[in-house]
Amino acid sequence: MQYHAPTSVDDALRLLAAGNGNCQILAGGTDLLVRLRSEMGDEPESILDIKRIEELRTITPEAGGWRIGAAVSGAEMGEHPALVADWPGVVEAMNLIGSTQIQGRATLAGNLCNASPAADSVPAMVAAGAMARIAGPDGARDIPVSEVPTGPGRTSLGKAEFITSIYLPPRPEGGGDAYLRFTPRSEMDIAVVGCGVALTLDGAGICISARVSLGAVGPVVMLVEAGAGALVGTEVDDAALDALAAACSDAASPIDDKRGTVAFRTHVAGVLARRAASIAKTRAGGAS
Amino acid sequence: MSKIHVTTTINGDPVDFLCDPGETLLDVLRDRLGMTGSKEGCGTGDCGACSVTVEGRLVCSCLMLGAEAEGREIATIEGMADGETLHPLQRKFIEHAALQCGICTPGILVAAKSLLERNPDPTEEETRYWLAGNLCRCTGYDKIIRAVMDAAKDMREAS
Numbered sequence: 199m200q201y202h203a204p205t206s207v208d209d210a211l212r213l214l215a216a217g218n219g220n221c222q223i224l225a226g227g228t229d230l231l232v233r234l235r236s237e238m239g240d241e242p243e244s245i246l247d248i249k250r251i252e253e254l255r256t257i258t259p260e261a262g263g264w265r266i267g268a269a270v271s272g273a274e275m276g277e278h279p280a281l282v283a284d285w286p287g288v289v290e291a292m293n294l295i296g297s298t299q300i301q302g303r304a305t306l307a308g309n310l311c312n313a314s315p316a317a318d319s320v321p322a323m324v325a326a327g328a329m330a331r332i333a334g335p336d337g338a339r340d341i342p343v344s345e346v347p348t349g350p351g352r353t354s355l356g357k358a359e360f361i362t363s364i365y366l367p368p369r370p371e372g373g374g375d376a377y378l379r380f381t382p383r384s385e386m387d388i389a390v391v392g393c394g395v396a397l398t399l400d401g402a403g404i405c406i407s408a409r410v411s412l413g414a415v416g417p418v419v420m421l422v423e424a425g426a427g428a429l430v431g432t433e434v435d436d437a438a439l440d441a442l443a444a445a446c447s448d449a450a451s452p453i454d455d456k457r458g459t460v461a462f463r464t465h466v467a468g469v470l471a472r473r474a475a476s477i478a479k480t481r482a483g484g485a486s
Numbered sequence: 487m488s489k490i491h492v493t494t495t496i497n498g499d500p501v502d503f504l505c506d507p508g509e510t511l512l513d514v515l516r517d518r519l520g521m522t523g524s525k526e527g528c529g530t531g532d533c534g535a536c537s538v539t540v541e542g543r544l545v546c547s548c549l550m551l552g553a554e555a556e557g558r559e560i561a562t563i564e565g566m567a568d569g570e571t572l573h574p575l576q577r578k579f580i581e582h583a584a585l586q587c588g589i590c591t592p593g594i595l596v597a598a599k600s601l602l603e604r605n606p607d608p609t610e611e612e613t614r615y616w617l618a619g620n621l622c623r624c625t626g627y628d629k630i631i632r633a634v635m636d637a638a639k640d641m642r643e644a645s
Contacts, residue, residue: 201490201507201553224551231549232530234508245507247554273543297619298597299534302543303550385618386532 200244207253207333207362210246215335218243219357225249225269226303228296229312246360254362257281262368265331268307268361276301285366286481287375287394287474291322294379297386307361313347316389316414320347322377324411324419325394328366334359344411347418370407372399374481376474379413380466382457389414390458393446393470395478397429403484405429410442410475415450415467422449425471434479442475443468494555496521497565505552512536514552515562523563523592527621534620537593538562544600546619563592566599574644575599575637584633586624594620598634606642610635 204210214221222242224230234241248254254267257278264281272292275281282289288306295304295318309319310330320343328343335358343364346353355361369375375396381387392413400406410425428441452463489504496519505514512529515521515538527533529548536547539561547562566573575598578584585591594617601608601616608616613634614627622630 199507201551203553203556224554227551227554228531228549231510231551235529241508245551247551249554271543296531297534298600298616299537299544299546299619300531300549302540302545385615 199241201247202244203247203250205250205252207251210248210251210360211333211335211358213244213246214358214360220244221246221357223248223311223360225305225308226271226300227308228300228304229308248360251362260365264366266306266364266366268305268363270305272301272304272306273298275306281366284369285326285375287377287396287478288319288322288326288328288366291377291379291392291394292319294318294377306364310343310346310364311353311355311361313349313351313353313418314388315347315350315417315419316392317347317419318377318379318389318392318413320419321392321394321411321413322375323364323366323394324421325377325396325409326366326375327396327409328364330361331363331365332359333362338362340365344419344421349417370398372401372406372482373397374399374478374483376477376481378470378474378477380458380470388457391415391450391452391463391466391470393467393474395471395474397434397475397478397482399434399479399482399484403433405432405434405438405479408475410446410471412446412450412467412471415452415463420449422446422471424449429475434475434484439472439475443472446471490553492553492556494558494560496560497562503552507551507553509552510548511538511550511552511555511560512547514555515547518552521562521564525589525592527589527593532619532621533590533593534597534617535590535593537596537620539596539600542600542603544597561596563596566595573599574640575602575634578633578637578640579630582629582633582636584625584629585622590620590622590624594622594630598637601634602638602641606638606645608635608638 379389424445432438447468525535527535
């Protein structure tokens with residue numbers, strides 16, 4: 199196994215193209231090093247550390263939104279007041295992952311590419327309408343975050359591609375977002391269900407747009423159109439929240455495992471959606 | 487397999503080492519540099535016994551490659567005391583008997599020092615959350631939290 203630490207995206211792409219296709223990208227390494235250590239899978243041909251690429255280490259304002267480099271840690275996101283002010287749900291979701299030590303290394307792009315159905319940051323990014331910028335042999339392309347994971351541990355990225363940044367769009371006037379997860383413990387745990395909500399209220403407090411997403415209740419993150427439909431046109435009042443909860447429980451198609459049963463996860467998907475929407479509404483400036 | 491030559495700084499001292507590409511910083515510290523203060527509990531980033539700081543940022547050294555240390559500033563438990571003079575956190579851990587077997591202690595001290603550098607006056611809740619990634623199977627945590635809170639108080643009064 200070889201270790202490479204290129205200092206530019208172009209150098210990284212050349213190394214990827216020159217390899218045999220079994221090169222692992224190292225950002226925070228909090229999933230990769232665990233995987234390398236476990237007996238599962240072949241040792242990769244090489245490890246490509248992207249943390250020496252300066253442009254991937256920054257959080258930059260862009261067209262009213264934020265471009266977050268693929269090597270930016272969760273801790274760095276939490277320490278960025280303007281980012282937190284715009285997308286508190288996304289930052290909270292990221293900061294829920296692991297311990298202080300994990301936060302010092304773990305990245306949004308890494309959480310996405312690890313492609314765990316229970317990834318905390320992914321439902322929040324999907325609710326926010328985040329885009330992933332993918333560098334590859336034919337140049338850069340932007341795709342919705344929801345199109346990156348294709349199944350547990352699998353992504354739509356080609357062998358010679360990697361994510362260089364995540365783009366969070368401008369927070370709309372009257373917009374607010376939130377992410378909640380259920381875990382048996384309050385810290386150091388993996389989501390049994392996760393739910394992200396981003397919504398926008400007009401001047402009269404009527405919801406004019408919404409995106410609702412669920413994690414850990416299917417093989418990949420789920421955008422719940424019917425959940426959004428339950429909120430749009432309402433004041434996000436109790437009746438709308440009931441309809442939202444029903445839509446989310448309806449959309450959930452979880453598995454039974456040691457962390458939760460189908461019945462429990464289905465119920466909790468609705469409960470979390472209701473609570474996350476209430477928080478998002480408050481953040482959007484709506485009456486509580 | 488050729489080894490990687492790494493030049494880094496550990497506890498303020500320049501350090502050179504050779505390591506394998508897949509070797510963790512924890513293995514380098516313990517097996518190549520003889521710095522056995524950082525412990526391996528789980529090797530998967532769950533227990534925090536291997537905690538060190540890199541560029542002032544608290545991390546698990548078991549989840550970082552030795553090769554990544556090139557040009558970085560690393561701080562380990564070995565750099566905490568000033569010669570024979572213990573750090574206030576170390577003194578308070580002894581005073582409060584905040585350890586039994588001691589395996590988790592270096593990681594918790596490094597993590598607690600990192601907390602107090604950022605937040606000299608943490609609440610108990612903040613302290614418990616900050617240290618949630620440091621597992622202790624002996625003490626039940628109360629003595630650890632009391633020792634950290636007491637050390638923080640002493641350090642505030644001394645500054």
